[in-house]
Amino acid sequence: MNQPLDHNALQMIRTAPQNQEIEQQLLGAILVNNEAFYRVSDFLKVEHFFVEPHRRIYETAEKLIRAGKVATPLTVKTFFAADEQMADLSVTQYLARLAANATTIINAEDYGRTLFDLALRRALISIGEDMVNESFDAPPELTPRNQIEGVERRLYELAETGRFDQGFIGFNDALRAAVDMAAAAHDRAGGLSGIATGLSDLDRLMGGMQRSDLVILAGRPAMGKTSLVTNIGYAIAKNYRPARDNNGRPVDGGIVGFFSLEMSAEQLATRILAEQAGISSSHIRRGSISESQFHDLVEAAKMMQTVPFYIDQTGGITIGQLAARARRLKRQKGLDVLIVDYLQLLSGSGKRSSDSRVNEVTEITTGLKALAKELEVPVIALSQLSRQVEQRDDKRPQLSDLRESGSIEQDADVVMFVYREEYYLQSRKPAEGTPEFFEWEAKMEAVHGVAEVIVTKQRHGPTGTVKLQFEAEVTRFSDLALDESIPN
Incomplete structure (x- = not known):
């Protein structure tokens, strides 16, 4: 005993x-x-x-x-x-x-x-x-x-x-570090200081996704916010190489964490699969695809299996829970880019039930910015826009359209909007054969399959507009041939 x-x-x-x-x-x-x-x-x-x-x-x-x-x-x-x-x-x-x-x-x-x-x-x-x-x-x-x-x-x-900090270093060492950073940017995809999004015209304007930045991507429903951020996130994960530079940044691509608060992981994976295989997601869901398309689907799925793209599909979580899960992912798997779809589906700490939604969103955006700095990764958060956009003749979004809180604009390092003129033009089709119809038809032809990403705030660079190709059937954004950037 x-x-x-x-x-x-x-x-x-x-x-x-x-x-x-x-x-x-x-x-x-x-x-x-x-x-x-x-x-x-x-x-x-x-x-x-x-x-x-x-x-x-x-x-x-x-x-x-x-x-x-x-x-x-x-x-x-x-x-x-x-x-x-x-x-x-x-x-x-x-x-x-x-x-x-x-x-x-x-x-x-x-x-x-x-x-x-x-x-x-x-x-x-x-x-x-x-x-x-x-x-x-x-x-x-x-x-x-x-x-x-x-x-x-x-x-x-x-x-x-x-x-811990190293304290003072010699200017010689500082110069060497600066040259190393420039060399790393030169070797990185697109010659960028940040992580390449896979969209060269957008990267040219922004220099890639920068560490510790809070990037707000906003738009009205049906503009393609989720499609765009999914395309960017998957492109980053697909291009990931384990090698890292002297500052601990991936030489190419990165490990991506995706908080899908609205869609399930299966729905999100179906979107990415459709985009990679070039097959309509609605056809995939209905099973109305040919034998050759199914073969393409299987091949795309095989290629996607090793991609470091991690999805958390839990809905209704607080900003504290999101931060805890992001820390855990970085500790266990690594993390280079964090995506939140979308921030209005997060809730605050709930300590003061009397707080207004504006105060709650302020807590969320402040928390996301603090998390970006703490983890030293870019955080891309989607945001809804208020309905006042619909009441203007020009439907292009503005900073004042950000819904529920001015803190979104204040805390963000980058604010960009997705806008598709084609969506609004479709609903204003005049009677066929009229002069207005031919004018409308010419406009539709000019904007068909074209999306605009409007960068209205950027702490580290210029603002401007980038035009992208958008294929609605496969929810794919890509560079537009003969694209023009319009700097402010």
Whole structure:
């Protein structure tokens, strides 16, 4: 029969990960040679030390060194009470022992890294303990889903703490990095600084999709918003190559996460399959395709199987849930572009039920922009437009048409609209044989299969209009022959 563990054994098992000897040797190295501090100061903070007196010694030494003074056992001890004890020694004796047992400056960074890793492990334990305690004593307003989101956010923040600034670098190194970036842009598809969309005329205007940007793609129903963003997302995933440049960006294409809040994953896959195989999606759904078309469909599906395109079809999620799932995807699979179809189907945190929808949309757009910066990926979010567009003679959208919140325009780095004149012209067909009919027919011929992408805001570049070919049967956007860009 197994004997229960006694109290002392249990205490040994539950001791938090730490190494007091390494803390002592690193502090000693700093007190002997202040240069050791600069080898760890970029990433090692006061809270990363486990022993409280060691935290105070490190903090005091840090203040002295940053003030341009020398931190030695003699200068540090003046900031402690004369009768204070540390490990049954006076402060003077303890600081002298630290200096005597110091590691060499060569080992300082390795020791600092060890202490940093131990602190991360303690933080993980803390998160786990908080999760357990909250689960036992959760207030009614804290749902399990909210708790999971909070834990995932803390875990992601903890994972990101390992990234630290390098401080000053020589101009020579900065020049080399600039040349490397230019070379990477030259080698990347289309010679772009961002990720190529697969539409060369749009890429020429925007320079590709830029990291940390919130891109709003808006339009009225039936303009082709979802088709366009699906074409862009799949083209990026299809062109993905695992190789990455010095800044961690894919050399070509990227891993795509697609939040399909309106359509199911199957519907979205059918659209992409129709576009890739060149077969009408309505024919695919009805099964009215020939043997050769079915063969084309199978071949297209085989080619698509390895594409890094991930779909989340959960409807009615909050911006917090979306952020948690995006972090998880980046951690598990990688992530280079995030697409949200569409932002009006997201909800806010729900903390204040009295909030207006405008405030809720503001929370959503602010959250999407923060997520783009946090994950360092472009976030493309679709948005609806208000009905006031329909009441104007010129139906081309404007920034004022963005529905429900001015924060969409404010938070976005890029705002672009999809517009198809053909859609509106179809409903205004005059009686055949009249002069108006021949004029209408000429206009229809000019705009048939043509869509406009109107870039009305772009923080990093010009605004303008790009014309694209749109094949409604297969929901495919492509470059228009003899396309003209119209810069503002």
